[in-house]
Amino acid sequence: MAQVWKFFSHEDDYSDMSEEGACARLGRALSIKTVDGPTRDTTDWSTFDELEAHLRASFPLTFGRAAVEHVDHSLMLTISGEDPSLLPALFIAHMDVVPVVEGTEDDWEHDAFSGHVDDTYVWGRGALDMTDQLMGELEATEYALAHDWRFRRTLMLCFGQDEEMAQSGARAMGRLLEERGLRFEYLVDEGDYNIVDTGIYGAPGRFGMRVNLCEKGYADVRLTVRSAGGHSSNPFGGTSLATLSEAIARISRREWPVELIDINRRMLECLAPTITAEPLASLVRGGRAAIDANADAIAREFASRRELYPFVTTTCAPTMIEGGSQQANVMPQDMSATINFRLLPGVTTADVLRAVSEDVAGLPVEVELLNDAANDPSATSRSDGYGFRKLVDVASRYFVDPQTDEPLALIPAIVSGATDASMYERVCDTCMRFSAFVADADEVARGVHGTDERITRRAYLQGIRFFIRLIQETML
Structure with missing residues (x-):
C-alpha cells in the first residue's frame, strides 16, 4: 500500500x-x-x-x-x-x-x-x-x-x-x-x-502539500585554466589542476547571505498555528509580526538544517571537471570546471558572475557564464x-x-x-x-x-x- x-x-x-x-x-x-x-x-x-x-x-x-x-x-x-x-x-x-x-x-x-x-x-x-x-x-x-x-x-x-x-x-x-x-x-x-x-518546519505529526509560487535562479559558471603541461618532474609555477583547484576552493568558501525571503515568511505564517518544536515555535508565536521580527534568527535556524538550507541562501556546487591527465607523471594542459549555482530571489546571474570573478582575482583563470540555461530567480x-x-x-x-x-x-x-x-x-x-x-x-x-x-x-x-x-x- x-x-x-x-x-x-x-x-x-x-x-x-x-x-x-x-x-x-x-x-x-x-x-x-x-x-x-x-x-x-x-x-x-x-x-x-x-x-x-x-x-x-x-x-x-x-x-x-x-x-x-x-x-x-x-x-x-x-x-x-x-x-x-x-x-x-x-x-x-x-x-x-x-x-x-x-x-x-x-x-x-x-x-x-x-x-x-x-x-x-x-x-x-x-x-x-x-x-x-x-x-x-x-x-x-x-x-x-x-x-x-x-x-x-x-x-x-x-x-x-x-x-x-x-x-x-x-x-x-x-x-x-x-x-x-x-x-x-x-x-x-x-x-x-x-x-x-x-x-521539517517544526510542526510534527502533521502533513501538507507545497504550492511552489517561485523558483530559485540558475547559473552554470565555467572556469578554464590553460597550461603547456609537460613532465610532472618539473612543476615550476604550479599545474593547471592546482590552479583550478584553488579557484574552486575560493569560490566554494564564499558565504552567500542567509535571508528569510518573503515566500518563506508566508510559509511560516501558514504553519505558525501548528508549529510546536523549539526553537521555531517561540520565533513564530504571534504570527507574521513575530516572523518578521525574528526573521534573522529563523533564517539561521533554516540554514543549519539540511532540508531547509537551500531555501535561505544562494547555493554553490562544483559539479564537473574536465581535462585531467591520464597518467600520474604527466601534467595536465587545459582544464575546466563547471560550478552550479541556485540563486535566492534578490541575487542575479550578474551578481554570481561578479562574485566568482572577485574570488579568482589574481589567478590565471578564465570565467564564463554558460547562458543556455541561465535564469534569474522568478x-x-x-x-x-x-x-x-x-x-x-x-x-x-x-x-x-x-x-x-x-x-x-x-x-x-x-x-x-x-x-x-x-x-x-x-x-x-x-x-x-x-x-x-x-x-x-x-x-x-x-x-x-x-x-x-x-x-x-x-x-x-x-x-x-x-x-x-x-x-x-x-x-x-
Missing part, C-alpha cells in the same frame, strides 16, 4: 470515469520516447509528432473543440469560454522526458519505455515527471467536454517541448502570449509530487487571490489528514529546480507549481530522473479528479 493513499478523499467523485482507459492511455504515452537530445539538432522530433498523434486520438473532443497551434514543436490549445470578461486559466506541462542513464537500463523492473500497466502501477519514464500531469490535464478537459459542460472561462493548455533541456518551447509560448496582450487568472504547472511531513506569485484560493478549495476536497479529517495544509513555498512556469510570469501573477499526482517520498527520490519511475493507478485517478474539479469550480 502506498502511504499517500491514506490521504485520499472523495475517490468516488466522477465515478463514470474509466480507470482502465485512463491508465492505458497514460501507458501508451509513456511508451513514446520523447527524450531531449544533448542539443536541439540531435533531438528526434518525430517522437513528439507520435505523441501528438496519440493525444489527438485519445482526446478527440478536446482537439476538436480547441484552436490548436504549434509553436516550434510545442503545443498550444485554446478552448474559448463564453464570457470574455473572465481572465483565462492556463494548464501547462512538458512533453519531454529525461533519458535513462546509460548502463542502468537492465535495472528497471519493466523497460523504461514499455508503458507497462499492471493492477497497481503505470510504469515508465515520465510517470511522475510529468507525462502523468500532461495526460491528466487532458483527461479532465475531455471529461468536461464529454459531459457538455459549458466553459464560461477560456482554458488554455500549453505543452512545452524541452523543459528538461533549454525551455525554449515554454519561453516562446510565454513570449507569444505576452505579444498578444493576454493575461491569465491563474496557471498550474508541475509541483514536487510529495505529501510532506511538516515536522517573480513570486500571489497567494492571496482567486487562483490560489480555488486551488486550496479543490485540494482540500481530495487530500485529507486521516487522523484529524482536516484538509492537508497547502504551503506556499519556493522550489530549487527550474520549471516552465517561470516563462509565463509576464502574463500571470498566480503561477502555481502543484502536483495532485502524488507518490511516496522514496518513489519520488528514486523514480524522478532515476530508475523504476512509476505512479500508482489510484494516485493518477486522484490527480485527474483534482483537475476535473478545478475545471468545474473555475471554468463553468
